[in-house]
Amino acid sequence: MxxxxxxxxxxxxxxxxxxxxxxxxxxxxxxxxxxxxxxxxxxxxxxxxxxxxxxxxxxxxxxxxxxxxxxxxxxxxxxxxxxxxxxxxxxxxxxxxxxxxxxxxxxxxxxxxxxxxxxxxxxxxxxxxxxxxxxxxxxxxxxxxxxxxxxxxxxxxxxxxxxxxxxxxxxxxxxxxxxxADADQPPRRRIGLPAFKLRRVTDLMASGIAEAFSLEVLAGEAGLSPFHFSRVFKQSTGYSPSEYFIRMRMAEARRLLRETDRGIIEIGLDVGYSSPSHFATVFRKTTGITPSEYRNG
Incomplete structure (x- = not known):
């Protein structure tokens, strides 16, 4: 344990x-x-x-x-x-x-x-x-x-x-x-990833939040081909692996903006964006506002 x-x-x-x-x-x-x-x-x-x-x-x-x-x-x-x-x-x-x-x-x-x-x-x-x-x-x-x-x-x-x-x-x-048990509903078919495999993959994403995205590495962690992994991952989460990884990056960026006084450029680097403008663009696309507006809101 x-x-x-x-x-x-x-x-x-x-x-x-x-x-x-x-x-x-x-x-x-x-x-x-x-x-x-x-x-x-x-x-x-x-x-x-x-x-x-x-x-x-x-x-x-x-x-x-x-x-x-x-x-x-x-x-x-x-x-x-x-x-x-x-x-x-x-x-x-x-x-x-x-x-x-x-x-x-x-x-x-x-x-x-x-x-x-x-x-x-x-x-x-x-x-x-x-x-x-x-x-x-x-x-x-x-x-x-x-x-x-x-x-x-x-x-x-x-x-x-x-x-x-x-x-x-x-x-x-x-x-x-x-x-x-809901007797009025048909038996549930098996969909998506088992919980332990999904957790292993998302833990790997979290540990490499500042690293480049690699579908092949994530699929290997789940023991699946990249094609099959992408399909069942989206069944489980509603997002492709790359989209989910971006959401995780932005969730971590929001946390850092709320809970720390680190500079916005530093936070962008912490979540994998060497370009401040690229970080701001992705952040705004996800949240609807800029990182500075989020911090001051």
Whole structure:
């Protein structure tokens, strides 16, 4: 398991990674604990093969969601609230913190073998995965309890127990199928990248935010041909790999403009633009205003 330290962990786009699951105990379970800034203006929630559970660990925020180019839907999220996402298409989120406490969230992706086993046991269906209802700022005491156990094992156990973690994950999968399967929707087909592959690719993008974009390197990280990788990446995120990389660069530029006093030229260099005019052009195309207007706004 990776634990954070000031000298080893760099800021990740859209959130600072505090801890993540790693090792045999976490088979078929991908967990990330993140600390977010108080304001996020646009984050893509990808459509991956696995369902995603997000738990609010500390802080509170007004969180808005929408399908691409759709109307924003708003809800207040507090500690203990959860989000369940099993959407076949990516969508956007943004938020504003409403608490002095840092906004910390835990992402839990349950692997398809866990969901399929739960479906077979609960619904007596082989291999089909029913569509799980999306939930925004929901309250479920059992989900909250199980996620707290996962959080404790992630952050407090020196050697996470495989039996314990897998038991919790299986209980979560069964509860989700029992309580949130949508019988009116057809089984969901497999689309997009698995969550662990998408995370590996976006981590690689983040670590090379100032480097030149390379489709071949990213496709290699996912173990796919460039053509196949581009197709499934866009299915997951709604953007081509190069477009998503530019969005990550601009998200990091906005963060630096908000949270530091670094010069605009320096920030442009930090996110890979040696030409100040090119940086300003891309920034304005993305946000509608110049970097200086954004900083002074």
């Amino acid at each position: 990776l634990r954070t330290s000031a000298d080893k962990l760099k800021d990740h786009i859209h959130g600072r990674l505090l801890s993540r699951s790693e090792g045999p105990a976490w088979k078929n379970v991908l967990v990330h604990l993140l600390s977010h800034s108080g304001r996020e203006e646009g984050l893509i929630v990808p459509a991956v093969a696995e369902p995603l559970l997000v738990s609010i660990v500390s802080g509170s925020a007004v969180i808005e969601e929408r399908e691409f180019s759709g109307e924003w839907q708003s809800a207040r999220a507090d500690v203990g609230d959860f989000y369940l996402t099993n959407s076949a298409t990516p969508y956007e989120m943004r938020w504003t913190s409403t608490s002095a406490e840092p906004l910390r969230v835990m992402h839990v992706y349950l692997g398809l073998p866990l969901i399929e086993a739960a479906v077979e046991e609960v619904l007596s269906i082989n291999h089909d995965r029913p569509c799980l209802r999306d939930v925004s700022a929901g309250r479920d005491p059992l989900i909250n309890h199980l996620l707290q156990l996962i959080l404790s094992e992630l952050t407090e156990a020196s050697e996470p127990s495989e039996i314990f973690v897998q038991g919790i994950a299986q209980a979560l999968a069964v509860h989700l199928v029992r309580s949130y």
